Amino acid sequence: MTNTSVPFSRLHTTGKELEYLQQAIATGAIAGDAAFTKRCQTWLNDHFGSRKVLLTNSCTAALEMAAILADIQPGDEVIMPSYTFVSTANAVVLRGGIPVFVDIRPDTLNLDESKVEAAITAKTKAIAPVHYAGISCEVDEIRAIAERHGLLVIEDAAQGMFSSYKGKPLGSLGNLAAFSFHATKNIVSGEGGALVINDPELVERAEIIWEKGTNRSQFFRGEVDKYTWVDVGSSFLPSELTAAFLWAQLEDGQLITQQRLQFWARYHSAFAELELQQTVRRPIVPDHCQHNAHIYYLLLDSLETRMAMLSHLKANGIQATFHYVPLHSAPAGQKFARTFGELSVTDDMSDRILRLPLSANMTAEEIDRIVMLVFEALGSQKTVEPLFHPLHQQQVS
Numbered sequence: 380m381t382n383t384s385v386p387f388s389r390l391h392t393t394g395k396e397l398e399y400l401q402q403a404i405a406t407g408a409i410a411g412d413a414a415f416t417k418r419c420q421t422w423l424n425d426h427f428g429s430r431k432v433l434l435t436n437s438c439t440a441a442l443e444m445a446a447i448l449a450d451i452q453p454g455d456e457v458i459m460p461s462y463t464f465v466s467t468a469n470a471v472v473l474r475g476g477i478p479v480f481v482d483i484r485p486d487t488l489n490l491d492e493s494k495v496e497a498a499i500t501a502k503t504k505a506i507a508p509v510h511y512a513g514i515s516c517e518v519d520e521i522r523a524i525a526e527r528h529g530l531l532v533i534e535d536a537a538q539g540m541f542s543s544y545k546g547k548p549l550g551s552l553g554n555l556a557a558f559s560f561h562a563t564k565n566i567v568s569g570e571g572g573a574l575v576i577n578d579p580e581l582v583e584r585a586e587i588i589w590e591k592g593t594n595r596s597q598f599f600r601g602e603v604d605k606y607t608w609v610d611v612g613s614s615f616l617p618s619e620l621t622a623a624f625l626w627a628q629l630e631d632g633q634l635i636t637q638q639r640l641q642f643w644a645r646y647h648s649a650f651a652e653l654e655l656q657q658t659v660r661r662p663i664v665p666d667h668c669q670h671n672a673h674i675y676y677l678l679l680d681s682l683e684t685r686m687a688m689l690s691h692l693k694a695n696g697i698q699a700t701f702h703y704v705p706l707h708s709a710p711a712g713q714k715f716a717r718t719f720g721e722l723s724v725t726d727d728m729s730d731r732i733l734r735l736p737l738s739a740n741m742t743a744e745e746i747d748r749i750v751m752l753v754f755e756a757l758g759s760q761k762t763v764e765p766l767f768h769p770l771h772q773q774q775v776s
């Protein structure tokens with residue numbers, strides 16, 4: 380075992396990125412919406428079985444497009460977890476809308492669907508669940524609520540590439556879904572993202588918003604004879620260089636996911652013993668969800684234990700980290716959003732979570748060394764209540 384440092388996330392390349400970048404450059408057409416963009420979009424569209432997929436500069440951009448498509452007007456509300464990245468909320472705030480934060484489930488840390496319906500008001504336009512750690516939220520229940528109240532479902536699937544729910548890929552389940560190919564995600568293009576449009580009524584407007592508010596796409600298809608400004612829009616499409624890099628990653632996407640799953644499983648079985656002793660709680664993957672090993676996390680007994688473990692790992696060159704500062708407790712969250720009910724699970728989980736390094740190109744030795752350091756940091760026994768819930772009867776396996 381060596382004592383080299385392990386970053387939280389290490390860039391994994393497939394070996395084809397440079398070749399595709401060179402190909403893109405050789406065509407002379409490196410703006411957006413050329414050959415590699417189309418190749419990625421067609422591949423993703425087939426993968427999701429969607430109406431349309433548009434590559435974007437980021438998941439943030441895809442969420443902003445989704446908020447325009449959902450027609451969020453000043454004062455309109457969108458229900459979402461507080462335990463998420465700022466972009467889920469910012470997209471709504473940029474339209475003058477109000478994020479309404481609902482608590483999360485203690486098992487998957489996803490939006491607690493049992494608390495959503497009571498948060499709906501006459502102003503509610505959409506529900507934006509996040510698939511945390513690439514583990515699906517309870518989509519059937521959320522969709523049923525949305526249907527009863529005429530709301531859109533916008534999946535924040537930033538972390539969900541190659542995960543599924545009851546056999547269907549995340550991103551294929553909402554009216555709209557936003558993905559991220561940011562360098563910290565599983566499939567990367569530096570910055571990058573995609574908007575998946577499953578609702579046929581939103582396709583035409585999505586293309587226009589994507590093309591800066593023009594009907595350029597319809598013009599190139601020969602559907603209109605002039606190309607002009609027809610709606611709001613912005614510069615949402617990435618360059619061909621981003622798309623070329625992404626193509627190399629998508630081609631190897633299943634392999635990258637398999638590699639990550641192996642390391643995730645290695646952590647998971649190594650920590651089974653600690654869970655039996657009630658020293659940690661491991662991630663819970665409901666039986667109807669296939670995940671993509673986006674995050675391996677542990678829930679510890681307290682903030683103090685978490686901080687002590689972070690510094691023990693850091694002292695040994697291991698870059699572990701906590702996760703979201705709940706948005707309702709952030710200055711902008713207090714200014715722009717409101718909460719519905721208690722967010723006690725959100726506050727508790729965000730205090731106790733610790734994320735461990737995970738990349739497709741790690742080594743088993745690195746995992747084993749991190750596991751050993753976690754055991755070492757827990758030298759004094761702590762108690763974490765086991766969690767029993769209907770989704771997953773067998774906690775410890």
Ligand SMILES: *Cc1c(COP(=O)(O)O)cnc(C)c1O
Pocket residue numbers: 436437438439440463464466467509535537538558559560561570571572
């Ligand atoms: C990473 C992430 C985003 C933002 O993705 P970008 O591509 O960096 O804009 C949004 N939401 C969630 C849940 C994320 O994890």
